[in-house]
Amino acid sequence: MGFAGGTDHGRAMMKTGRGAGTALGSCLAACLALAPVVRAAAADLTVMVVDGAGHPVADAVVTATPDGAALPPATPPSPLIVDQIDEAFVPYVMVVPKGGTVTFRNSDLTRHHVYSYSEAAKFEFVLSPGQIGQRKFDQAGIVALGCNIHDHMIAHLYVTAAPFAAVTGKDGKAVLGGLPAAGVTVAAWQPRLKPGGTPPQQTVAASALGTPVTLTLPALLPDTRQGIDPERGGY
Numbered sequence: 001m002g003f004a005g006g007t008d009h010g011r012a013m014m015k016t017g018r019g020a021g022t023a024l025g026s027c028l029a030a031c032l033a034l035a036p037v038v039r040a041a042a043a044d045l046t047v048m049v050v051d052g053a054g055h056p057v058a059d060a061v062v063t064a065t066p067d068g069a070a071l072p073p074a075t076p077p078s079p080l081i082v083d084q085i086d087e088a089f090v091p092y093v094m095v096v097p098k099g100g101t102v103t104f105r106n107s108d109l110t111r112h113h114v115y116s117y118s119e120a121a122k123f124e125f126v127l128s129p130g131q132i133g134q135r136k137f138d139q140a141g142i143v144a145l146g147c148n149i150h151d152h153m154i155a156h157l158y159v160t161a162a163p164f165a166a167v168t169g170k171d172g173k174a175v176l177g178g179l180p181a182a183g184v185t186v187a188a189w190q191p192r193l194k195p196g197g198t199p200p201q202q203t204v205a206a207s208a209l210g211t212p213v214t215l216t217l218p219a220l221l222p223d224t225r226q227g228i229d230p231e232r233g234g235y
Helices: 002-039
Strands: 043-051 061-066 081-084 093-097 100-106 112-118 121-127 132-137 141-147 154-160 164-167 173-179 184-189 201-204 213-217
Touching (some): 043 061, 061 173, 093 164, 100 121, 121 132, 164 173, 184 213
Parallel strands (some): 043 213
Antiparallel strands (some): 043 173, 061 164, 061 184, 100 132, 112 121, 141 154, 184 201
């Protein structure tokens, strides 16, 4: 009878052990389920673009492409607008996701004849005050804009398939937000880069995404724009 009581106690202990094991297994399963979420957490990367003398470079396009991973579709800001204000294109440099549509708006009191003869896109709009024109950009590349009426008006569209891109401010910095927790290749381009010049690029490991990166554009042409207000995209 004593052994019978001991057997009941042992069975109870076995049940308790099985319950604890089940609870522990559930906890481990939950932790393992969360692990991919942690690994896939988004990260922000700050990129500083400087010239050969170490001075910050504004209006530089910075792109990031994840290494060895399927590229998520680029999400264009809404809307994409190139305005004409005080006989200047605003902004001076703009990133356009490949396949994106840009609206060209004339906010001046004078007529503009917007055009591009670039390989990536050839088009023209004659815009009276208050008018708009639209163009879809299906080919990646650099699209230089001009005005046939006002020769000093210039701007650049950087059409790209890169899923992450930004333009540097006056401090030379751009923040690429929402990067996957994976290695990325970052690159920079600026309109004053000499023809034939190679845009700098750098591979950044996933473990270093929180560390700022500096890219150097050593050979830049002089800025020939005249009368451009720095607050609207110049130096």
